[in-house]
Amino acid sequence: MNGAEWIMKTARETGIDVCFANPGTTELPLVVALDTVGGVRSILGLFEGVCTGAADGYARMSGKPAMVLLHLGPGLANGIANLHNARRGYSPVLMVVGEHAIWHRPYDPPLAMDIESLARTVSGWQHTCSLSDNLGQDVADAIFAAHLGQVSTLIVPYDLQLKQCRQSAIIPYHDRKTPVSPEVVESAAAMLKGGHKSALVLAGNVFRRDGLMIAARIRQACGCDLLTESFPAYIERGAGLPDICRIPYLPEMAMDLLSKYEVLVFAGAKEPVSFFGYEGVPGALLKENQKKFRLARHDQDVMKALCCLADALGAPAAPSEAMLSKHNRPAMPTGGLSADKICSVIAALQPEGAVVVEEAISSGFMYYPLTAGVPQFSLLTLTGGSLGMGAPCAVGAAVACPDRPVIDFQSDGAGMYTVQALWTQAKEGLDVTTLVCSNRSYDILKLELARLGVFSPAVNTARLTDLGGIDWVSIGKGMGVPSARADTAEDLARGLERAFHEPGPHLIEMAM
């Protein structure tokens, strides 16, 4: 067995079953090992950002890492933007990068780059392999590290992949999550019981049904509000679940919301900061006189801490109906499309169990408030602010959950960054419906320009925010995705019904 086969065998035995890849020559032994070893499904992306975004989406839905196989420094570089989102969302991702043969590296051949420095910018764990006999343990260590909620990068020289190696027993994973002490739980409970206006700010792996129900019990016990960060990696939502309030993106709105709390307890979440640093607006959104308490860091066992907190507060075994959202779909709008109407149509029609990837940027602001009472669904948002997450993330979500309809609610600007993901959706026959908000503009920049006092952009500024001339229907068809255009809410409703009814991917260009 050669090193590449030892890696693939160990990865499979350590729980890897999908490999998103855009390989080149220095990864070919690993590609061949996918076949000789078997048991890991390979999925091709035509650009590396598709592969890394797909691994992020896969991780958010399944809670476990997929492998991403990329080519040298340039391949990794192309994958970094979406790895940044994965890093900010604490997604487990296993990166495997083929490096030049160890003996060839000193010649500085054309494709040589400083792969380690690139990897370091997004990886919580990384290692460059140096001994073929260690490759099994190396990849197992990488997978174990990824499970802690981070990007793990293994850089594997070509010659080690080809070399025959001695297999040895793998030293298994021990969960290194630090538990939360009873004293900390008691302190949090005391603060929340203190009669002050309070909020529990949640993040991380707590927004599946179980965690949401615990949060609702805590709220019922102490009257706190339930908040989360502006861009959660994963949240379940809808009728019968508690409505978690997202801290607004705009710092003024966020401060307005947050200022009403005397006490804030953080579980898996960081203290909120402004997305950008604007002149005259503070970076930290809480004031000094607000009491802040950290129940658990993101890398601790947040779920367990919440359970203990609920007990300490004497919370009921199940939340009452009043703690949970009631069934409520927005009314179907009619006529020409606007951002708000688009949000309403989607919220009015999205099927139960849908996975919604939301990268609609300026067009998506109203979607979240409209969906508190729709049939339950999973929502994935843009954790790291790095554009081009939507379509790749939808690929990964659909691979992880083949029986659930996936909706990629997508801005046109961000959608262009990783437009190649449509091809993978078509090739794999994934049940993804891409809904492109075609406002032909980087509207979010116009909003930011207005903050700078620029309300009528001059020629260069206008040129740099104008996306006119993209025909998404043709692009979708060119990638193999059945595509249509909607000019009205009625068009969109018809298109959605068809997309949800037919298997495989669809694209609807929503002309605004």
Next chain:
Amino acid sequence: MNGAEWIMKTARETGIDVCFANPGTTELPLVVALDTVGGVRSILGLFEGVCTGAADGYARMSGKPAMVLLHLGPGLANGIANLHNARRGYSPVLMVVGEHAIWHRPYDPPLAMDIESLARTVSGWQHTCSLSDNLGQDVADAIFAAHLGQVSTLIVPYDLQLKQCRQSAIIPYHDRKTPVSPEVVESAAAMLKGGHKSALVLAGNVFRRDGLMIAARIRQACGCDLLTESFPAYIERGAGLPDICRIPYLPEMAMDLLSKYEVLVFAGAKEPVSFFGYEGVPGALLKENQKKFRLARHDQDVMKALCCLADALGAPAAPSEAMLSKHNRPAMPTGGLSADKICSVIAALQPEGAVVVEEAISSGFMYYPLTAGVPQFSLLTLTGGSLGMGAPCAVGAAVACPDRPVIDFQSDGAGMYTVQALWTQAKEGLDVTTLVCSNRSYDILKLELARLGVFSPAVNTARLTDLGGIDWVSIGKGMGVPSARADTAEDLARGLERAFHEPGPHLIEMAM
């Protein structure tokens, strides 16, 4: 005048006239300054790799840097692959990256990344600005550094862009190119005159007409062959110019060529190494007993050194006809398309003065030998091996040379990496003809798999090399580029004639 305006004003006065941009919030003061200062043309790319590849193409054609304006770490990350190509081709490129406000950075907001580490992987010079009063000198220094043939990266915090600053006089550029000593020139001349079978291996900024004529004179004086690296950044070629032999990509072919030389003199070129490190094939392609001599490093004045060498060899004032290629177009093929027929049709029809960007990978092997005697043109190749250079580089070449027809001879696999460049070609009305070799496969990987003994790829390997299902005509139309399909040499010829005749961009999908 604020910091952003001081940067733009200084950049314009230091010779920058084009800014390829994909900006975000932290660059908006620089965007606004494009208008308040004026004189720099802004060109939008819908993905950052388009902007960096365009700057590379612009630099190769014009010999000077364009500005690239990108958003924080993720924006820079998306641009790195094509900056790697620029680095390997010694292209001058000025990168400007907007960073979070200095006071906001410690809050580690969602988009924060280690921008400096990213920049270091491709930049020969980089600097993070810290004082608004220095911004003018900072950008001037960056431009001066870029002119040495490297990527210069200036990281500019948002608050400095907005701050009013005191302008001071800019300390100008002093060319730091080390001259080549007369002794070195004499030694090179002595080696070439020694009666051994010899080669002059050239690279860098010597392949414009003047440099080529000096090379031809040297060849005439001493009988040496004229070689260059496998992937030159820029070379002029055609009837009336000397035919420079490219060292083959495959190491066995390269060693076969190189083994016949007893003496090799290097001017601006590095000693040849294998593109990849294969088992049983040496990394360095020259043997120890071959005499090697370095006339000039790439960062020295290679042109001057060649002039001196020609004089030292007593070369004639002008080369004889025998040193130069005779007019010769290949015959027009007929019928269904193959890689070789495609090369022949392009070589048979490409207009005088064309700029050909070649990223045809496995389909382009025959193009170079077929073009020694065509009407003179400029050829740009894939210097760093990082895929997705073709369409962006064509953008930059067309911006630099608006009066010349640009041909992007493009593989389908590599073309998908930066397919968004087609939109910029359409928006700017650039005279680029994109010729896509649609073989629906990563054929180069099949060639590399055969080297590993894999001739019949199994299921996973086959899935990772199969590009079936891309409809380039629809994609081109979707980006606003008039697009057509060619199934035969006759179709292709008709399509080329039309594309060369009509202004603006065109795309032809060449179905193989």
